[in-house]
């Protein structure tokens with residue numbers, strides 16, 4: 162909650178639909194009580210999120226790490242906090258080691274023993290066709306100035322990869338004339354938001370293309 166309050170990307174406010182920021186949140190509480198996350202668009206992608214859920218814009222590490230739990234259930238990476246690897250006291254003000262507690266290689270080698278290269282894992286663009294305005298449906302994520310992507314998952318070709326289609330998550334929109342056989346009736350949601358929609362009695366679905374299902 163401390164780091165994620167800024168290293169996330171917010172959607173509409175939960176108390177006030179025109180406030181898409183964290184107003185009302187205080188350290189000790191949960192910012193998810195005050196604001197939603199920017200929505201994914203499973204299979205299609207949008208400006209902020211690639212079709213498989215990788216964050217695409219600045220400071221989306223919080224959402225990337227939340228997604229890890231659904232990529233790999235009981236993932237060690239999902240249980241780690243930002244300051245397991247980063248040094249919160251030196252970010253931005255120690256020119257010798259501004260970001261991490263250990264060297265970049267040691268950070269991963271504590272557990273991976275040389276099998277993970279952070280320069281590859283954190284580069285969400287490598288190997289994918291670049292996304293651009295009007296073309297959000299490629300699987301490229303983010304590299305930024307350095308290493309922004311925090312999805313701890315690689316596909317069979319060694320590229321940063323998020324959710325497979327069998328784990329895409331949706332909620333049926335509400336309103337009049339909602340036809341579940343039409344794609345536009347289904348809103349993409351983050352998998353960690355599903356339980357809340359279920360509690361509210363909304364119709365949710367996990368998998369590809371819910372509008373094609375009987």
Ligand code: HEC
Pocket residue numbers: 163164165166167168219220243244247248249252253259260
């Ligand atoms: C008040 C908002 C805010 C909070 C809280 C915050 N950050 Fe940041 N952080 C930023 C901004 C803005 C940047 C600038 C880089 C960017 O635009 O992505 C940044 C940059 C960084 C960088 C990159 C620094 C560099 O030298 O390139 C790291 C690493 C980082 N933050 C980690 C953290 C961690 C870990 C925490 C929690 C202990 C945290 N941040 C809390 C806003 C915040």
Ligand code: HEC
Pocket residue numbers: 233235236237238239246268269270271272273277278279282283312313314315316
């Ligand atoms: C505290 C131990 C620990 C640290 C530190 C750690 N990892 Fe992991 N990592 C694991 C474990 C355990 C798995 C197996 C799946 C899981 O539990 O998440 C894993 C899985 C992965 C995977 C998915 C495996 C694959 O083949 O796609 C990637 C990618 C990854 N880690 C990258 C990294 C990178 C990059 C770093 C350094 C920035 C790092 N890890 C640091 C424990 C760790």
Ligand code: HEC
Pocket residue numbers: 164165168220222223226241242243244245246247260261265268279283304305306307308309311
């Ligand atoms: C498993 C270790 C690990 C965890 C957990 C982790 N990071 Fe990182 N992060 C790294 C490494 C390694 C780098 C690359 C640093 C470098 O440039 O040497 C990095 C880079 C960054 C950057 C800078 C990207 C750039 O362009 O240089 C930001 C911002 C950041 N992390 C934020 C976060 C936030 C926020 C969290 C928690 C939500 C987090 N990280 C969790 C290991 C981690």
